[in-house]
Amino acid sequence: MVTNLAQTDGDFSLNGLPNAGRMDVICRCVNSAFWLSDNLRNDTVFYIVMRGAPNPPITLKFVGEELKRMSPDERNIASHIKNLLSTKPGKIWQTDGMGLYAKKIDLDGLLGEIKGEIIYLDKNGKIEELKEDFVYVMGDNKGYSEKDIELLSKKGKKVSLGKTEYLSSQCITIINYKLDG
């Protein structure tokens, strides 16, 4: 997930997540990516490229099989993010030991690190069967930057979930549902 808004340090209030560059959006996406009724999706890794003030870019990485002591509510997920961002992550992956990592890297560098074919969500893309083992890329509520689109159109395939435009967290749920089969 790419967001041009999300605040890139830990200096935000857990009582005002929307004011931290829509940190609430990110937390709902994490919920959708990992939680099921009775367990977590251990096979999922979820990245969030964040470009808000004051220290962009920072990329968060949530690793399903390592997640610990995290609850599915926005406030709890945000508290983990806040704590890790407060350690001022640098150019190597830094972790909180509970499944969350952070690093100073942008989308182009990240896509160089991740293996797998790239599929990116775009309302003008084709509607087609989704498959496992792809890297799914999506924007936030403000969409991609022009530079993102240039990069993604070179590296990946554009797909759409239909004519309705869903929240990012809902897109994740729908993709998971389609992959669950």
Next chain:
Amino acid sequence: MVTNLAQTDGDFSLNGLPNAGRMDVICRCVNSAFWLSDNLRNDTVFYIVMRGAPNPPITLKFVGEELKRMSPDERNIASHIKNLLSTKPGKIWQTDGMGLYAKKIDLDGLLGEIKGEIIYLDKNGKIEELKEDFVYVMGDNKGYSEKDIELLSKKGKKVSLGKTEYLSSQCITIINYKLDG
């Protein structure tokens, strides 16, 4: 939606929604039921039958076309619920004037008030095409009570979203996605 846990007065902290009988679950369901990327689902009405302490049952009703001054984050949705519950709703629908209503009524009474064929989610139900203009009923993270199942099996049809058990909020997203077509 039916939840046997949710707290039925406004005496809870917005900083501890999971402790208010999983009020976070309800708020995520409201988010999933109404929000899209660029607007709200005006054609949706969402009921939550709540049976937690201290004043069960209370049913909340969110009316899409009347929703005002509500943000999609859990804390904001919870603040609307808390304010209305604090007015101690009685046996007629009481409203905050912003699209949220509450009344002292349980599932059996409610199903008598709502028109439309009833479909209820159950992991043992059939997987089939969902259709518009139905009343969809679902449990929370703890499922239905025995009395609910008895009532629902008399009045409605049991359907399943497949072998994966999703969060209630994810079930709502998936149903909406299937109905959007």
